[in-house]
Amino acid sequence: MERPETLLTEAERLLAGASSETDIEAVRIRFLGKKGELTAILRSMGSLDPEERKQLGAAANSVRDAIGALIDEKKAALSGALRNERFEAERIDVTEPGRAYRLGQNHPITQTIDEISEIFLSMGYSITEGPEVETVFHNFDALNAAPNHPSRDLTDTFYITENTLLRTQTSPVQVRTILSKKPPLKVISPGRCFRTDTPDATHSPMFHQVEGLLVDEGVTMADLKGTLDFFAKRMFGAEVKTKFRPHFFPFTEPSAEMDMSCFACGGTGCRVCKGSGWIEILGCGMVHPNVLKVGGIDTEDYTGFAFGMGVERIAMLKHGIQDIRLFYENDVRFLGQFV
Numbered sequence: 001m002e003r004p005e006t007l008l009t010e011a012e013r014l015l016a017g018a019s020s021e022t023d024i025e026a027v028r029i030r031f032l033g034k035k036g037e038l039t040a041i042l043r044s045m046g047s048l049d050p051e052e053r054k055q056l057g058a059a060a061n062s063v064r065d066a067i068g069a070l071i072d073e074k075k076a077a078l079s080g081a082l083r084n085e086r087f088e089a090e091r092i093d094v095t096e097p098g099r100a101y102r103l104g105q106n107h108p109i110t111q112t113i114d115e116i117s118e119i120f121l122s123m124g125y126s127i128t129e130g131p132e133v134e135t136v137f138h139n140f141d142a143l144n145a146a147p148n149h150p151s152r153d154l155t156d157t158f159y160i161t162e163n164t165l166l167r168t169q170t171s172p173v174q175v176r177t178i179l180s181k182k183p184p185l186k187v188i189s190p191g192r193c194f195r196t197d198t199p200d201a202t203h204s205p206m207f208h209q210v211e212g213l214l215v216d217e218g219v220t221m222a223d224l225k226g227t228l229d230f231f232a233k234r235m236f237g238a239e240v241k242t243k244f245r246p247h248f249f250p251f252t253e254p255s256a257e258m259d260m261s262c263f264a265c266g267g268t269g270c271r272v273c274k275g276s277g278w279i280e281i282l283g284c285g286m287v288h289p290n291v292l293k294v295g296g297i298d299t300e301d302y303t304g305f306a307f308g309m310g311v312e313r314i315a316m317l318k319h320g321i322q323d324i325r326l327f328y329e330n331d332v333r334f335l336g337q338f339v
Ligand code: DAH
Pocket: 168, 169, 170, 171, 211, 212, 249, 251, 252, 282, 283, 284, 285, 305, 306, 307, 308, 309
């Protein structure tokens, strides 16, 4: 029969090599379990004489206690080690720099609308918006468009029904403003417009305009010119000059198109201005009395001016963009350049 002390040495050796709760439990079962080696010794003592039994019993009991203590010790040590191991694994380096999140930015068209709006806001204009699905009345009739005006044609305009359409211009917002507010009026209206154009480098069936309308007592063409000249200088540079070319729009009389001297070459002629030194930038004019009358405005007391510009065109000029379709392709390689 093995001596209890030998068992203690063996248990010590095994526990030293134990690296998990399972290992420790195996040691406990092997020595202290019901069928364990120490239990076997205690069981077999019946055949011994009393003196021997007393000695062996005492030795076995003290070895049992010793192994029990060793097991408890090892368990405590191991759980400390496991905890440290977990701490190590979960260690966070609080000095590590944060993860950089790539922020998006406004679409270049939105940026351009914001830039245009800022300039007019600084002159005391407010921003108003109108619906993209308009009535024929607001988009054409009330804007003094002749019954046979070509833009009314099905080939130019997306009709929803006979009387509703996707607005072809932001000018109907002039009508909505005149109908809903009393002068003095001083608004701009950015928004989306639609025409049945086939997409190419300079055309898109969906595009954006910014409309402007000012109605007050004693407003003249000089106010229009001063306002739009100021706008051009703020938008493209203090050195640009403007000129007004007679034109026709049904809703203004007189009507004009404003050109500005080319901001790229200063007016000597280059690729941007196609050699002419001038760039066409917007349409404008004195609000036609027929339009003011739609809102019951007394055209003896009140006059006004209006203007409308293409946002894509201005953005393309400013950034040297050659193809309008780039705006609508959602390619971040393009969009990401406008920070
Ligand atoms: N609505 C015109 C267009 O789409 C632009 C325009 C011209 C607007 C003259 C105006 C204006 O308010 O006075 O071509």
